[in-house]
Amino acid sequence: MNTNAKISGIITILALLVIVIIIAAIALTQNTSNDVQNSDEAFPSAIRKDTHRLTTAENEEVVVVEFLDFECESCGAAHPYVEDLRERYGDRVTFALRYFPLPGHFNSKNAAVAAEAAAQQGELEAMYNRLFSTQLEWGEASESHAPLFRTFAEDLGLDMDQYDEAVADPETLERVESDFNDGRQLGVESTPTFFVNDTKVELRSFEDLEAAIRAELQ
Known part of the structure; x- marks a missing residue:
């Protein structure tokens, strides 16, 4: 495998890793948001906007x-x-x-x-x-x-x-x-x-x- 091919392969792998990291970050953010929402629902304030x-x-x-x-x-x-x-x-x-x-x-x-x-x-x-x-x-x-x-x-x-x-x-x-x-x-x-x-x-x-x-x- 020539040098250019090796570099291209490394770039491809790095790109895939970046995509995986981005997907994981999005999933983590959504889970955190859901946890916060569930927490709000589990422990409501004594007063709401429609109270x-x-x-x-x-x-x-x-x-x-x-x-x-x-x-x-x-x-x-x-x-x-x-x-x-x-x-x-x-x-x-x-x-x-x-x-x-x-x-x-x-x-x-x-x-x-x-x-x-x-x-x-x-x-x-x-x-x-x-x-x-x-x-x-x-x-x-x-x-x-x-x-x-x-x-x-x-x-x-x-x-x-x-x-x-x-x-x-x-x-x-x-x-x-x-x-x-x-x-x-x-x-x-x-x-x-x-x-x-x-x-x-x-x-x-x-x-x-x-x-x-x-x-x-x-």
């Missing part, structure tokens, strides 16, 4: 997320306290809610679907307040109170055709269940469960929530 904000601070440096069940008595007890915190800190703190209907509550999922249907018409907060203010009327029941929730929607002046369509739409329930599934992955087991800047608050009393907020504001 419902009750108040939105300008820079969202402090974010409070409540996983709640509208039928839960403890959530009902927490509601006025949360409203007080929103009034006092709402200009500096984002307050958000996520649905976590507990399986043991017959109407908790119906209530969450009603809230989500109202949210689609920009009336989440009104329905949220109405459900908690009437909790004693329908909580702990063993029959569906979806018709009652529909009257709440009428009282709020919602477009009832749109409301009925939203309630019947499987995507509305899926939206509720996506919050629930995220909560499970975040370790939520009961309601209300609060996160302040993605850190779960160990709630021995409602004052612990304000203390966590103040610590982040300092």
Whole structure:
């Protein structure tokens, strides 16, 4: 074999090696990207882009997320306290809610679907307040109170055709269940469960929530 042939063979081998290295690098990059994506899915943030904000601070440096069940008595007890915190800190703190209907509550999922249907018409907060203010009327029941929730929607002046369509739409329930599934992955087991800047608050009393907020504001 002459010198030119040897050089040509070496060049060919080197070219093949470069191609192999490039292919391996691309595969590694894709695997890393998939790992990151899977990690994000396995450990979601307490708040997502589509999470419902009750108040939105300008820079969202402090974010409070409540996983709640509208039928839960403890959530009902927490509601006025949360409203007080929103009034006092709402200009500096984002307050958000996520649905976590507990399986043991017959109407908790119906209530969450009603809230989500109202949210689609920009009336989440009104329905949220109405459900908690009437909790004693329908909580702990063993029959569906979806018709009652529909009257709440009428009282709020919602477009009832749109409301009925939203309630019947499987995507509305899926939206509720996506919050629930995220909560499970975040370790939520009961309601209300609060996160302040993605850190779960160990709630021995409602004052612990304000203390966590103040610590982040300092």
